[in-house]
Amino acid sequence: MRKIVFLISLLVAISVSAQDDMAIKSQVAAAITELREFIAIPNDALNADDIDDNVLWLKRKFGERGFNTAILETENMPLFFAALPVDDAKPTLLLYMHFDGQSVDPSKWDQPNPYEVVLKAPEGDGFKTISFDELNDDINYDWRLFGRSTSDDKSPIIMLLNTIDLLKKEGKEIPFNVKVILDGEEEKSSKPLPKAVKQYRELLEADFLVIADGPVHPSGDPTVVYGCRGITTLTLTTYGPVKPQHSGHYGNYAPNPGFQLAQLLASMKDSDGKVTIPGYYDGISINDTTKDVLKSVPDSDAEISDKLQFKSAEKVGGFYQEALQYPSLNIRGLGSGWIGDKARTIVPESATAELDLRLVVETDGNRLKKLVKDHITKQGYTLFDHVPSKEERMAHDKVVTVTEGSVTDAFRTDLDNPYGQFLVNTLQSSFGKDVIQIRTTGGTVPIAPFINELKIPAFIVPMVNPDNNQHSPNENLRIGQLAYGIKAFYGMLTSELN
């Protein structure tokens, strides 16, 4: 019985989609033109002139759509703010996107200018360039637009602007106040954002925040993300003889820094990859409801293993999505002496491990770093925050330098938050598909401190294809994602809160 009801609702959804799809496709054509114009303005986050040029363009484009705009000065680059006229009776949605991009090295791109969009069609395992004239006959959603920030993160801004256009054409009323904050240095860690919240609190006041950045789940299905892991780092350096020594003359006499480091690191984890430092996972508990949501994400652990070529994953979580609910302790780099052709018969002078610790909301970065440092002390080491002097080296049997990186916090909105439910429902009815709900994504977003400062429920609603070559040469956007984004924004901006 239930199956039949589901089937009917799916059919309704499809027919509704099919009807809207004509209007959306014609809007996609306009969006492509506007995106090409936007991409043509270089947006290297390291170049203030680039950022200014983009802000001026945005001011014009949002102004044309009836937004009030403001350029918010900060200690660094300005932020761009836009809002449709406010009606105090309506709830307020704050949208976050960014218009800066990673630097480009044109020599590594398959096109002359990464800021001049190139249209390509799939061919074999790759793509071939085609003329934009081809779009006059028909728009194939599998074609792609190649250029810097086509996916990260200019196209979501274009999707929003074109959704506004579509809503106007159709005379639709938006049941929300819509505010937009656009970041000009996300690729440089969005440093001014948390302060901006304090300075421009009233302007940014809202009931919930939607971040349109990053790719949808690899399945391509509609996705809502409730949180991200944070990050901090530690660097450990152990010491042997003060200068490298001949391994014949001093091997098994001068302390070997590699063995010391290996022993320190080995003492932090068991062979299943679980951190054995007491308290490292304190405060984390995953109830059955949460576990069901984690399990509903259509990941295949077997597929991940196959793709990354390992038999068994670490066992911090029982499966991939569960693992991401815990903090990590990762060796991202090891170095001592030389390896390979350059290896020399020496006792090296030092050995270094670079660690990164991905954080969840339960595990404060400074608390975790202290746990690791206390653990190192318990192994008999004297800790320094600098390269120890001769006196310091000779006063203690085991010395280690521990340097700490800054902390970027995690954020996470509750899975049962009503605004989250609203987003899931509107996406579900827009696409006629179950929405993938990701409680915590493994990576770190630089805007987490902004979210934690705003103190409103926040959700990432990604819009672009997962294989977009974000941050790399040949970044691209599947044209179908423009239709996806317009449809997603359309649903959000036309649905009433339950």
Add this chain to the structure above:
Amino acid sequence: MRKIVFLISLLVAISVSAQDDMAIKSQVAAAITELREFIAIPNDALNADDIDDNVLWLKRKFGERGFNTAILETENMPLFFAALPVDDAKPTLLLYMHFDGQSVDPSKWDQPNPYEVVLKAPEGDGFKTISFDELNDDINYDWRLFGRSTSDDKSPIIMLLNTIDLLKKEGKEIPFNVKVILDGEEEKSSKPLPKAVKQYRELLEADFLVIADGPVHPSGDPTVVYGCRGITTLTLTTYGPVKPQHSGHYGNYAPNPGFQLAQLLASMKDSDGKVTIPGYYDGISINDTTKDVLKSVPDSDAEISDKLQFKSAEKVGGFYQEALQYPSLNIRGLGSGWIGDKARTIVPESATAELDLRLVVETDGNRLKKLVKDHITKQGYTLFDHVPSKEERMAHDKVVTVTEGSVTDAFRTDLDNPYGQFLVNTLQSSFGKDVIQIRTTGGTVPIAPFINELKIPAFIVPMVNPDNNQHSPNENLRIGQLAYGIKAFYGMLTSELN
């Protein structure tokens, strides 16, 4: 009472030395001239023409002293052989030295041409160049001759030739047959030597072998070395995801190769630096007599610690000389991902440790490598001698690539060997000083396989200053070492076996 006897014999020794010293100094002047001529013939072990030019010079110089000479062809560079006319009634001494040198980079030297000897006098912490004319007034034994192979190892050959001249002048009879084998590719690992023993066994037949290579003990005192450690290597590589992965998305899910490697390495040694792999030290026992000889070497463990800046040495041996009687297990290099400024938030694809194992005569290199490999297997790893394929990676929980370096054996002559006693006694009476007896030096000499193939007692009698910058730019010889070497050879070639 004993003290007085000692004092008298010391005085005798000094007066004998003083008497000879005039003759030796005039021979040193000749030796300097001849050494400059010899150094002027470039001797890069990588250049066959260089080696040939040196062989022709040696043939002439040894011929002039009444030696019969032969150029022994090998698969690689020729060896040079010389012998004084043989008297079957006498015991035979075989002398080994080498005439090839390390390559030079003239831009790194403080003189225009490393093959053109420069005379320098101490000044402050360094040296200043002086004219060779200064030698006409007086030869200062603290002056130095700078040039490639002035110490390693052309000057011992010159010391021998000039000792022969001095013996002739004084009409002394040599109570030995003297054979000389000169190596032309010691700096390239002396590969042809062991085969040459098989091919030219009769020619090389001798009662004992004296190797004049390397520096005397840092104290500057006369030194006899009874053995050297050998060496072999192992390279271990553990594996994470097949390509580096984002540490947010895959940290604490994809296996971390750094932690695997740390756990493997940590399992091999205790925190005192002792190898915990069963059998690693099997067969080694140091009795009280041996321990006394080891302790008599005037090393100061406190000085080594101070110089190398560590509080506590590893505890394989109770003190420095004892440590060298055991095989080492040394991490000479570690590498995974990147460290320092280049560190990136990744789970690296692999982690590599470069190990070197210094060997002693009791510990066969292949046996030790097998012990380490068996130990790795016991830790749950499947071993490969190549980078594992996808199928191999996915068939086993823990995979490691282990590649093995070749083995250069240790050698060691017994401390109570009568030829060793002879050498100690002659050096003691030549210099009026206790002779430093080193049972095993930590480094490895490439001629160990030659020694083991010859199967005769072998001793290293080093002649040159310890601070000679061997293998480096600004290699030099303290002129006093020419006097030292001539005196040492004179003692050896004029004393009767007990």
